[in-house]
Amino acid sequence: xxxMMKQFGIAAxxxxxxxxxxxxxxxxxxxxxxxxxxKKRDKGIDxxxxxxxxxxxxxxxxKAGIGxxxxxxxxxxxxxxxxxxTAKLTQVSxxxxxxxxxxxxxxxxxxxxxxNKFINGDLKFGAGVSAVAITAGAAAQASFNNxxxxxxxxxxxxxxEATVAGQSFKYEGKK
Numbered sequence: 001x002x003x004m005m006k007q008f009g010i011a012a013x014x015x016x017x018x019x020x021x022x023x024x025x026x027x028x029x030x031x032x033x034x035x036x037x038x039k040k041r042d043k044g045i046d047x048x049x050x051x052x053x054x055x056x057x058x059x060x061x062x063k064a065g066i067g068x069x070x071x072x073x074x075x076x077x078x079x080x081x082x083x084x085x086t087a088k089l090t091q092v093s094x095x096x097x098x099x100x101x102x103x104x105x106x107x108x109x110x111x112x113x114x115x116n117k118f119i120n121g122d123l124k125f126g127a128g129v130s131a132v133a134i135t136a137g138a139a140a141q142a143s144f145n146n147x148x149x150x151x152x153x154x155x156x157x158x159x160x161e162a163t164v165a166g167q168s169f170k171y172e173g174k175k
Protein backbone atom coordinates (compact mmCIF):
# COMPACT_ATOMS: atom_id res chain seq x y z
CA UNK A 1 0.00 0.00 0.00
CA UNK A 2 2.85 2.35 0.87
CA UNK A 3 4.51 1.65 -2.49
CA MET A 4 1.22 2.29 -4.31
CA MET A 5 0.79 5.65 -2.56
CA LYS A 6 4.35 6.59 -3.50
CA GLN A 7 3.67 5.70 -7.14
CA PHE A 8 0.44 7.68 -7.07
CA GLY A 9 2.32 10.68 -5.68
CA ILE A 10 4.96 10.47 -8.41
CA ALA A 11 2.31 10.09 -11.13
CA ALA A 12 0.37 13.05 -9.73
CA UNK A 13 3.56 15.13 -9.71
CA UNK A 14 4.24 14.19 -13.35
CA UNK A 15 0.72 15.23 -14.30
CA UNK A 16 1.09 18.54 -12.48
CA UNK A 17 4.28 19.19 -14.41
CA UNK A 18 2.84 18.10 -17.76
CA UNK A 19 -0.66 19.60 -17.61
CA UNK A 20 0.28 23.30 -17.34
CA UNK A 21 2.19 22.97 -20.62
CA UNK A 22 -1.01 21.89 -22.39
CA UNK A 23 -3.37 24.52 -23.75
CA UNK A 24 -6.17 25.41 -21.32
CA UNK A 25 -8.67 24.78 -24.06
CA UNK A 26 -8.38 23.93 -27.69
CA UNK A 27 -8.94 26.74 -30.14
CA UNK A 28 -10.86 26.39 -33.40
CA UNK A 29 -7.65 26.75 -35.43
CA UNK A 30 -5.97 24.01 -33.42
CA UNK A 31 -8.97 21.72 -33.91
CA UNK A 32 -9.05 22.34 -37.66
CA UNK A 33 -5.29 21.73 -37.85
CA UNK A 34 -5.75 18.44 -35.98
CA UNK A 35 -8.52 17.32 -38.34
CA UNK A 36 -6.31 18.19 -41.33
CA UNK A 37 -3.42 16.15 -39.91
CA UNK A 38 -5.66 13.12 -39.39
CA LYS A 39 -7.04 13.41 -42.95
CA LYS A 40 -3.55 13.85 -44.39
CA ARG A 41 -2.28 10.76 -42.57
CA ASP A 42 -5.29 8.67 -43.66
CA LYS A 43 -7.77 9.95 -46.25
CA GLY A 44 -10.15 7.12 -45.31
CA ILE A 45 -11.05 8.85 -42.04
CA ASP A 46 -13.11 11.30 -44.08
CA UNK A 47 -15.86 8.67 -44.32
CA UNK A 48 -16.23 8.80 -40.51
CA UNK A 49 -16.62 12.60 -40.62
CA UNK A 50 -19.34 12.19 -43.25
CA UNK A 51 -21.28 9.27 -41.73
CA UNK A 52 -21.08 9.99 -37.99
CA UNK A 53 -23.91 11.55 -36.05
CA UNK A 54 -21.36 13.77 -34.23
CA UNK A 55 -17.69 13.80 -33.26
CA UNK A 56 -15.34 15.20 -30.61
CA UNK A 57 -11.83 16.44 -31.38
CA UNK A 58 -9.16 16.58 -28.67
CA UNK A 59 -6.10 18.25 -30.26
CA UNK A 60 -3.82 17.52 -27.30
CA UNK A 61 -4.23 14.91 -24.60
CA UNK A 62 -1.38 14.82 -22.08
CA LYS A 63 -0.65 11.48 -20.45
CA ALA A 64 1.82 10.54 -17.71
CA GLY A 65 2.33 7.71 -15.30
CA ILE A 66 4.50 5.65 -13.04
CA GLY A 67 2.50 2.60 -12.00
CA UNK A 68 -0.60 4.76 -11.70
CA UNK A 69 -1.21 7.37 -14.34
CA UNK A 70 -3.65 9.70 -15.91
CA UNK A 71 -4.44 11.81 -18.93
CA UNK A 72 -6.32 15.01 -19.59
CA UNK A 73 -7.41 16.94 -22.66
CA UNK A 74 -9.95 19.49 -23.82
CA UNK A 75 -11.65 19.77 -27.18
CA UNK A 76 -14.65 20.71 -29.24
CA UNK A 77 -17.72 18.68 -30.17
CA UNK A 78 -19.24 18.92 -33.66
CA UNK A 79 -22.53 17.96 -35.27
CA UNK A 80 -22.88 18.32 -39.07
CA UNK A 81 -19.54 20.17 -39.12
CA UNK A 82 -20.76 22.85 -36.69
CA UNK A 83 -19.31 23.31 -33.22
CA UNK A 84 -21.99 22.57 -30.63
CA UNK A 85 -19.97 22.41 -27.41
CA THR A 86 -16.77 21.60 -25.58
CA ALA A 87 -15.60 18.48 -23.81
CA LYS A 88 -13.03 17.45 -21.24
CA LEU A 89 -11.41 14.03 -21.33
CA THR A 90 -9.92 12.45 -18.22
CA GLN A 91 -8.30 9.07 -17.92
CA VAL A 92 -6.98 6.99 -15.04
CA SER A 93 -4.74 3.99 -15.67
CA UNK A 94 -3.24 1.27 -13.48
CA UNK A 95 -0.49 -1.18 -14.41
CA UNK A 96 3.05 -1.14 -15.72
CA UNK A 97 3.67 2.33 -17.10
CA UNK A 98 6.48 4.82 -17.12
CA UNK A 99 6.80 8.12 -18.95
CA UNK A 100 4.72 10.80 -20.52
CA UNK A 101 3.31 11.56 -23.94
CA UNK A 102 0.97 13.81 -25.82
CA UNK A 103 -1.46 12.65 -28.48
CA UNK A 104 -4.52 13.82 -30.40
CA UNK A 105 -7.82 11.95 -30.27
CA UNK A 106 -11.00 12.05 -32.34
CA UNK A 107 -14.12 10.21 -31.20
CA UNK A 108 -16.89 9.55 -33.72
CA UNK A 109 -20.43 8.84 -32.49
CA UNK A 110 -22.36 6.52 -34.78
CA UNK A 111 -25.85 7.56 -33.69
CA UNK A 112 -27.90 9.89 -31.53
CA UNK A 113 -28.25 7.32 -28.74
CA UNK A 114 -24.49 6.99 -28.24
CA UNK A 115 -24.03 10.74 -28.55
CA ASN A 116 -26.68 11.32 -25.86
CA LYS A 117 -24.74 9.01 -23.53
CA PHE A 118 -21.67 11.16 -24.18
CA ILE A 119 -23.36 14.51 -23.52
CA ASN A 120 -25.07 13.15 -20.39
CA GLY A 121 -21.76 11.90 -18.96
CA ASP A 122 -22.80 8.26 -19.23
CA LEU A 123 -20.24 7.26 -21.87
CA LYS A 124 -17.06 5.87 -20.39
CA PHE A 125 -14.38 3.89 -22.15
CA GLY A 126 -12.98 0.86 -20.44
CA ALA A 127 -10.96 -2.11 -21.59
CA GLY A 128 -13.61 -2.96 -24.23
CA VAL A 129 -13.00 0.12 -26.38
CA SER A 130 -9.75 0.39 -28.26
CA ALA A 131 -8.42 3.31 -30.23
CA VAL A 132 -7.01 3.02 -33.73
CA ALA A 133 -3.61 4.67 -34.13
CA ILE A 134 -4.03 6.59 -37.35
CA THR A 135 -1.76 5.44 -40.18
CA ALA A 136 -2.26 5.28 -43.92
CA GLY A 137 -5.17 2.91 -44.52
CA ALA A 138 -6.07 2.38 -40.85
CA ALA A 139 -9.52 3.95 -41.19
CA ALA A 140 -10.49 1.47 -43.90
CA GLN A 141 -10.03 -1.37 -41.39
CA ALA A 142 -11.77 0.46 -38.51
CA SER A 143 -15.42 0.25 -37.55
CA PHE A 144 -17.76 1.45 -34.85
CA ASN A 145 -17.62 -0.49 -31.59
CA ASN A 146 -20.63 0.01 -29.29
CA UNK A 147 -21.53 3.14 -31.26
CA UNK A 148 -18.10 4.81 -31.18
CA UNK A 149 -14.95 4.83 -33.28
CA UNK A 150 -11.81 6.29 -31.67
CA UNK A 151 -8.70 7.40 -33.53
CA UNK A 152 -5.46 8.67 -32.01
CA UNK A 153 -2.29 10.24 -33.37
CA UNK A 154 0.88 10.54 -31.31
CA UNK A 155 2.31 14.03 -30.96
CA UNK A 156 5.38 13.31 -28.87
CA UNK A 157 6.87 11.81 -25.74
CA UNK A 158 7.63 8.28 -24.70
CA UNK A 159 5.42 5.99 -22.68
CA UNK A 160 5.95 2.35 -21.82
CA GLU A 161 2.77 0.72 -20.68
CA ALA A 162 0.73 -2.39 -20.18
CA THR A 163 -2.25 -0.93 -18.37
CA VAL A 164 -5.95 -1.02 -17.78
CA ALA A 165 -7.36 2.44 -18.34
CA GLY A 166 -10.72 4.14 -18.43
CA GLN A 167 -11.65 7.42 -20.09
CA SER A 168 -14.52 9.59 -18.99
CA PHE A 169 -15.88 12.81 -20.45
CA LYS A 170 -17.60 15.99 -19.40
CA TYR A 171 -19.61 17.80 -22.08
CA GLU A 172 -20.69 21.42 -22.00
CA GLY A 173 -23.07 22.65 -24.69
CA LYS A 174 -22.44 25.87 -26.58
CA LYS A 175 -23.83 28.89 -24.77
